[in-house]
Amino acid sequence: MSRLPTLSAAEVPSERLLLRRALHDADREGFIELSTDPEVQKYIGGPRPRSEVEQRFDAVITADATSSPGNYVIADNTTNRFIGTLMLARRSTDSPGHVTEDGKELELGYVLRRSAWGAGFAFEAATAALRAAADELPDQPVSLVTQTANTRSLKLAARLGFRPISTFEEYGAEQTLCTAPLFMFKI
Numbered sequence: 262m263s264r265l266p267t268l269s270a271a272e273v274p275s276e277r278l279l280l281r282r283a284l285h286d287a288d289r290e291g292f293i294e295l296s297t298d299p300e301v302q303k304y305i306g307g308p309r310p311r312s313e314v315e316q317r318f319d320a321v322i323t324a325d326a327t328s329s330p331g332n333y334v335i336a337d338n339t340t341n342r343f344i345g346t347l348m349l350a351r352r353s354t355d356s357p358g359h360v361t362e363d364g365k366e367l368e369l370g371y372v373l374r375r376s377a378w379g380a381g382f383a384f385e386a387a388t389a390a391l392r393a394a395a396d397e398l399p400d401q402p403v404s405l406v407t408q409t410a411n412t413r414s415l416k417l418a419a420r421l422g423f424r425p426i427s428t429f430e431e432y433g434a435e436q437t438l439c440t441a442p443l444f445m446f447k448i
């Protein structure tokens with residue numbers, strides 16, 4: 262399958278943040294915390310064993326950053342501290358829940374360290390990524406899938422302007438499928 266385009270920028274700046282494709286050595290602690298914290302992972306598959314996450318960090322950092330387009334580290338733009346990750350990539354056609362007929366739509370995802378919740382960072386990062394994507398790509402529907410029980414994520418989706426359109430079961434839980442036109446983010 263040929264790879265459909267997503268946001269190509271190596272970096273996307275915003276007022277307080279820098280989205281960067283590159284993973285740095287100094288991101289190690291934050292990256293591991295993100296995947297092992299039970300509260301952060303509650304609605305996205307549960308915490309992973311630390312050893313598995315360490316191995317994944319080592320694999321990602323040695324791989325070419327350009328091999329995973331649409332995947333960004335969210336960092337503080339003054340300290341470069343790792344705050345979380347953001348994904349704007351094509352949803353797998355094998356997954357349920359689609360907003361386009363070919364099932365290859367752009368999907369937005371975000372995960373922040375627990376200490377970074379409640380400061381508007383996820384909203385700021387998602388807005389910056391979607392604006393940059395709207396400048397680069399033709400208009401198209403963007404999807405966002407979140408567990409219906411994940412009220413923080415649903416609140417963020419609504420604040421960004423995503424509209425819930427259906428629910429479906431995946432990973433033993435009800436998921437809500439939301440969508441927004443990419444050009445809604447064009448300024």
Ligand SMILES: CC(C)(COP(=O)(O)OP(=O)(O)OC[C@H]1O[C@@H](n2cnc3c(N)ncnc32)[C@H](O)[C@@H]1OP(=O)(O)O)[C@@H](O)C(=O)NCCC(=O)NCCS
Pocket residue numbers: 300301302304305369370371372373374377378379380381382383384385406407411413414417420
């Ligand atoms: C989903 C998740 C990213 C939401 O994080 P968040 O910090 O609540 O989201 P936002 O960036 O929209 O921030 C909103 C909060 O910041 C507050 N805030 C403070 N300063 C702000 C500012 N300058 N701008 C906007 N909001 C601000 C808002 O009042 C709101 O507070 P509240 O939580 O008390 O209502 C976070 O809970 C998370 O990482 N969860 C685990 C991963 C996950 O489930 N991801 C979903 C899979 S798609």
